Amino acid sequence: MIDHISHSLIDSWLNCQTKYKYRYILGLEGEEVEALRDGKEYHEEVDKYHRGLEYNEELIQNYTRVFPKNYRLNSEYRILPKGDSEPIKLFYKMKVLDLPFHGVIDNIGDGFLSDLKYMNGKLSKRQADESRQPTFYLWWYWITHNEIVPFVYQCVDKKTGKVAVIKTERTEEDFEKLCDDVKEIIRDIRQAENEESYISNAGWQCNYCKYNLICPDRKE
Amino acid sequence: MKNKIDIIYEELQKPLDRSVILRREHDKLEYIAGYVAIAQANKIFGFDSWGYSITKYPELIQKDGALGYLCAVKVWVKLNGELVEKEDVGYKDVTLTKKEKKPMLEVAYKGCVTDALKRALRSFGDQFGNSLYDREDKLEKISDTLSTEEEKGMSEYMQTLLDCKTEEEVNEALDNIAQIAIQDKWTEKKLNHMKMLSKRVKDGIVVKNSRKEKREQEKKA
Numbered sequence: 527m528i529d530h531i532s533h534s535l536i537d538s539w540l541n542c543q544t545k546y547k548y549r550y551i552l553g554l555e556g557e558e559v560e561a562l563r564d565g566k567e568y569h570e571e572v573d574k575y576h577r578g579l580e581y582n583e584e585l586i587q588n589y590t591r592v593f594p595k596n597y598r599l600n601s602e603y604r605i606l607p608k609g610d611s612e613p614i615k616l617f618y619k620m621k622v623l624d625l626p627f628h629g630v631i632d633n634i635g636d637g638f639l640s641d642l643k644y645m646n647g648k649l650s651k652r653q654a655d656e657s658r659q660p661t662f663y664l665w666w667y668w669i670t671h672n673e674i675v676p677f678v679y680q681c682v683d684k685k686t687g688k689v690a691v692i693k694t695e696r697t698e699e700d701f702e703k704l705c706d707d708v709k710e711i712i713r714d715i716r717q718a719e720n721e722e723s724y725i726s727n728a729g730w731q732c733n734y735c736k737y738n739l740i741c742p743d744r745k746e
Numbered sequence: 747m748k749n750k751i752d753i754i755y756e757e758l759q760k761p762l763d764r765s766v767i768l769r770r771e772h773d774k775l776e777y778i779a780g781y782v783a784i785a786q787a788n789k790i791f792g793f794d795s796w797g798y799s800i801t802k803y804p805e806l807i808q809k810d811g812a813l814g815y816l817c818a819v820k821v822w823v824k825l826n827g828e829l830v831e832k833e834d835v836g837y838k839d840v841t842l843t844k845k846e847k848k849p850m851l852e853v854a855y856k857g858c859v860t861d862a863l864k865r866a867l868r869s870f871g872d873q874f875g876n877s878l879y880d881r882e883d884k885l886e887k888i889s890d891t892l893s894t895e896e897e898k899g900m901s902e903y904m905q906t907l908l909d910c911k912t913e914e915e916v917n918e919a920l921d922n923i924a925q926i927a928i929q930d931k932w933t934e935k936k937l938n939h940m941k942m943l944s945k946r947v948k949d950g951i952v953v954k955n956s957r958k959e960k961r962e963q964e965k966k967a
Contacts, residue, residue: 551894552901557908710844722894728768739908739950740943742769 528715532628533662536711543724548737556736565644572642588687631663639663640678648681654694665701751826757790758871778875780860783867795824798863804855813840815854819862832869836862892939907947920944
């Protein structure tokens with residue numbers, strides 16, 4: 527049964543309930559998707575760079591040109607994966623949810639939060655403004671620091687290596703709306719778990735799904 | 747040289763490509779989408795040789811305590827200079843939007859026409875999903891499905907299959923699983939489920955590898 531909330535859990539549920547079931551109910555890791563492997567490697571090298579460890583200079587040269595080293599990762603606030611951390615307190619203040627929030631944020635800068643995206647092209651401003659991910663983390667920051675700060679996407683284009691910076695902001699109203707949406711999603715998840723009924727959302731995204739090989743509803 | 751009618755009959759005799767079949771999670775019912783049925787009709791009969799009309803416009807009714815639209819559609823196909831007609835009914839429940847709980851009348855109105863069209867087309871055979879309407883077959887499929895709790899107990903083996911990169915690895919994994927099944931006295935249902943999953947994984951690997959080969963050939967060209 528659902529025992530925590532995270533951006534990726536909510537995202538998984540909304541993208542495809544069958545994917546949610548494989549990951550969060552059956553606990554399957556899934557297969558490593560080639561298209562996502564490069565992104566993982568890029569993140570790891572950027573992480574090493576910020577922590578002052580030896581890193582692959584050639585791979586992330588465009589990134590290091592744009593973001594200097596004093597743009598540091600504050601490990602005090604690094605939220606660790608499920609099982610490795612104390613739940614973030616913000617949900618204790620939201621008693622109706624009764625579920626702890628888990629997640630990992632790429633970087634907490636001086637007066638902003640940021641996330642690295644290794645992708646084809648870059649995010650548009652509209653995508654950044656509509657994404658739930660910044661809302662989650664800015665909401666967490668607002669509860670824990672009593673301050674609303676902007677969120678910055680660092681987009682690295684896989685093909686050209688170009689780096690783009692996309693800024694997005696949120697308000698208290700956005701946090702309240704997210705809270706309402708999450709409550710409803712949790713109710714839907716609990717109902718699906720009780721009924722053992724999960725609806726697939728097959729489409730182009732099946733090609734990037736870690737559970738593609740075993741899913742009965744995959745789109746070829 | 748085959749004439750058009752022979753080609754059509756030949757196409758209609760073929761079994762349906764499983765890749766177009768969708769499955770409803772809540773009752774495991776298999777079906778094909780409306781746009782697939784239309785695409786099949788265009789492909790088999792020709793764009794200008796078939797059509798349909800609504801013989802009974804959608805009517806809002808109450809059925810088993812729920813609201814829904816009921817209608818009837820007649821399909822016509824030009825075969826050998828003659829019109830062949832098939833008519834059937836369609837039904838679609840009116841469901842509510844998630845947030846505001848408003849009835850989605852338009853979706854149900856159009857959906858019942860699509861349902862009737864699919865049902866009328868299925869009279870032409872398996873290319874339009876006729877075999878999916880076989881109730882006995884469906885019941886077998888439902889009883890063959892594992893519950894979530896049972897699937898949880900198999901997750902280790904499911905992950906083993908997901909880790910396979912080639913058909914040979916899948917065969918090897920399945921052999922190992924079969925030995926464990928004998929040792930631990932699995933039910934036939936559990937073992938059949940794993941066999942079904944391993945076939946699905948193999949099919950998926952074949953498709954992925956052929957796409958990869960095609961991409962590599964395109965790069966070389």
